[in-house]
Amino acid sequence: MRVFRGFRHPDLAPRCALTIGNFDGVHRGHQAMLALLTNEARHRALASCVMTFEPHPRDYFAAVAAKAQATGARPPASESPAEGGGAPPARMTAPRRIATLRDKLIELERCGVDQAVVLRFGPQLSSLSPQAFIDDVLVEGLHTRYVLVGDDFRFGARRAGDYAMLDAAGDARGFDVARMMSYEVHGARVSSSAVRAALAAGDMDLAAALLGRPYSISGHVLHGKKLGRNLGFPTMNLRFAHPRPAAMGIFVVRVHGLTAQPLAGVANLGVRPTVDDAGRVLLEVYCLDWPAHLGNDAAYGHVVRVDLLAKLHDELRYGSVQALRDGIAADVAQARAWFAARGDAAA
Helix, strand or coil: CEEEECCCCCCCCCCEEEEECCCCCCCHHHHHHHHHHHHHHHHHCCEEEEEEEECCHHHHHHHHHHHHHHHCCCCCCCCCCEEECCCCCCCCCCCCECCCHHHHHHHHHHCCCCEEEEEECCHHHHCCCHHHHHHHHHHHHCCEEEEEEECCEEECHHHCECHHHHHHHHHHHCCEEEEECCCEECCEECCHHHHHHHHHCCCHHHHHHHHCCCEEEEEECECCCCHHHHHCCCCEEEECCCCCECCCEEEEEEEECCCCCCEEEEEEEECCCCCCCCCCCEEEEEECCCCHHHCCCCCCCCEEEEEEEEEEECCCCCCCHHHHHHHHHHHHHHHHHHHHHCCCCCC
16 A cells, blocks of 8 residues: 555556545444445546545644633634534544554555555645535545545535535536445444544453454554663553553553564553653553563564553552552563463463
């Protein structure tokens, strides 16, 4: 899959079948939409294309609203130029982030998408009228021939554009428009909000059912302060590039990417209140049985994927370094018991 920053690029496909959205988590509803998109693209001899946004439009509007409140200015009245949903919220709040941009793009590629267009969401994009969005972005920029949207799709400044307007524009400008209804599992609508709620509740089984896979985070293993090593529990550190992840706490995990078989472990996803409390979100992973042949520093610089399988508890603030060491030891014991209960050799 090719990734483009912006919609004006000489290497974009000459014609495409397009869907538009935030795709946070790329859950089963997204996957169903992407399957339909790629099938239509194949039959029409088009490139399949996903347009998505970074930052999330609601991240942008929440920041603008907060700044306006601080200065006494009037808050914004617009929403994303291309985002599903109902009326704008009375209070601008940014949703907790399920996935980093890296993980979103990885999942889009796994779904067979040919190209992803990442648009920076800011003042220019947020003020684009529905007609300008159609003319400048869909037609002139991406040469769209087919557009697939969700049943609650709205677009343009102040969310003034809707499906009927897009459909009429397609007739006039030569592209087809289709709409996909909500995707349900056991009678419940699958949505990013539902995934966030499951992660916030620590229900990793429900999150996996909604996602169609275990909830995971990937990234480069970074050097840290080596505190875990000094405590007797050396960790691999991955940065979560958003200040408010949908899941936080202590988790039983599996690590992929270092050995042929995944490594069992326990991890802290959060801000480490006992030692840091600086707000920088890290995923710190301790492997229960580190392979001796890897050496102490073999993981640094590698890209790994960490599956979060079960939540043990929220982050805790310990009163001393010894209390922190004892707390980690208790978490390790719980993780081993979790794997043992499932007959896993990691126990």
